[in-house]
Structures are given as structure tokens and as C-alpha cells.
Amino acid sequence: TQLLEQSPQFLSIQEGENLTVYCNSSSVFSSLQWYRQEPGEGPVLLVTVVTGGEVKKLKRLTFQFGDARKDSSLHITAAQPGDTGLYLCAGGSGAQKLVFGQGTRLTINP
Amino acid sequence: DTEVTQTPKHLVMGMTNKKSLKCEQHMGHRAMYWYKQKAKKPPELMFVYSYEKLSINESVPSRFSPECPNSSLLNLHLHALQPEDSALYLCASSQDLEVNFYGYTFGSGTRLTVV
Numbered sequence: 249t250q251l252l253e254q255s256p257q258f259l260s261i262q263e264g265e266n267l268t269v270y271c272n273s274s275s276v277f278s279s280l281q282w283y284r285q286e287p288g289e290g291p292v293l294l295v296t297v298v299t300g301g302e303v304k305k306l307k308r309l310t311f312q313f314g315d316a317r318k319d320s321s322l323h324i325t326a327a328q329p330g331d332t333g334l335y336l337c338a339g340g341s342g343a344q345k346l347v348f349g350q351g352t353r354l355t356i357n358p
Numbered sequence: 359d360t361e362v363t364q365t366p367k368h369l370v371m372g373m374t375n376k377k378s379l380k381c382e383q384h385m386g387h388r389a390m391y392w393y394k395q396k397a398k399k400p401p402e403l404m405f406v407y408s409y410e411k412l413s414i415n416e417s418v419p420s421r422f423s424p425e426c427p428n429s430s431l432l433n434l435h436l437h438a439l440q441p442e443d444s445a446l447y448l449c450a451s452s453q454d455l456e457v458n459f460y461g462y463t464f465g466s467g468t469r470l471t472v473v
């Protein structure tokens with residue numbers, strides 16, 4: 249069974265600070281996706297990374313896929329209250345479905 | 359249209375009721391999914407439809423019955439549910455089963471409460 253472990257599970261920081269969220273597995277994935285979910289809404293896809301070592305940037309968010317395609321990180325620079333939400337990583341392995349991590353609940357305080 | 363639309367947004371039902379959740383997308387996606395999400399947990403896969411045929415059933419109890427009338431619609435029929443079935447039910451679609459690369463487009467969900 250493929251598992252994805254996210255850390256930390258909870259993170260509360262002040263506006264303007266930087267943060268990194270990690271997504272780790274002992275299994276190799278063909279892709280890693282990051283989603284953000286706000287209360288009462290469905291998750292929204294932020295990015296898909298498919299190549300080991302790949303780095304993608306989305307404004308203040310930087311996503312990295314590990315060289316061995318077993319882990320990924322999400323770095324947010326100068327966090328804003330609008331970044332508050334549940335961040336989910338999800339791994340794809342060609343099995344018609346994604347494996348979700350347990351999520352990181354991020355709160356940015358003004 | 360880049361949305362997945364779910365109705366109703368909220369539903370309260372008794373344990374003897376029969377109700378249906380509806381999901382619609384007009385993006386031409388050929389794979390559609392039902393997920394269940396409990397509070398503070400990640401989504402759990404229930405069913406996968408590919409080209410209107412049931413592809414995966416994650417050992418879901420028969421009180422949940424999915425239906426895919428056409429490529430744009432996905433229903434989830436509910437009957438004799440238990441209070442522990444209360445959750446956010448999410449519909450998602452993907453361009454096809456290569457979800458590794460295309461990812462999911464999720465709807466906003468139906469918040470179901472069973473009393």
C-alpha cells in the first residue's frame with residue numbers, strides 16, 4: 249500500500265513569514281500533485297510535478313519533486329491570510345486514482 | 359465551463375429516507391469520481407467511472423449506489439444511511455483515467471447530515 253505522509257499536520261504562523269510543507273513516501277510516484285482546500289469547498293489543484301528534481305513556481309508558492317520521486321515540498325514565501333487552508337499532496341502511480349496525504353492545515357494570522 | 363457543479367450543497371436526511379446527490383460537468387472529461395471526506399481528514403475514494411462505466415468500487419456499502427446516466431452527469435443514490443455516513447461528499451472529474459498527469463477538478467461538495 250502506497251502512503252504519503254505530510255508534515256507538519258498543523259501550522260499557524262504570522263503574515264509575512266515563510267513556511268515549508270513536506271510530503272514524503274517510501275514509494276516512487278509517477279507524479280505528485282498539490283491541492284488547497286478552503287472550508288466548505290472542494291480541493292483545488294495547484295500544481296502537478298512529474299519529473300524528479302522538478303521545481304515549479306506559482307507566484308509566492310514553490311513546489312519541488314524529489315530526485316527519486318518519493319517526496320515533494322511546498323514552500324510559501326511571505327505568507328498572506330489568503331493562503332489559509334488545508335494543503336493536500338496526492339501521488340499518482342498509474343492506478344486510475346490518486347493517493348492523498350493526511351493534509352497540512354495552515355493558518356496565517358494577520 | 360471549467361466547473362464541476364454539485365447539488366444540493368447541504369442535505370439533512372433521516373435513516374429511512376432515500377435521496378440522491380447530483381454532479382455535472384461540461385468540460386468533456388471522461389472520468390468521474392465520488393469521494394467522501396470526514397472532518398479534518400483527506401478525501402477517501404468511493405467510486406470511479408470511466409466512459410460512463412463503473413471502473414472502481416472501493417468496497418463501498420450497498421446503501422450507496424452510483425449512477426452515470428451520461429458523460430456529463432454522475433449521481434449518488436442514498437438509502438438507509440447511518441449517522442456515521444455524515445460527511446462532505448465530493449464529486450470530481452478528470453480528462454481521463456490518466457489522473458496522474460491531469461489531476462482532479464473537484465466540485466464544492468454536498469454536506470450530508472444523517473439524523
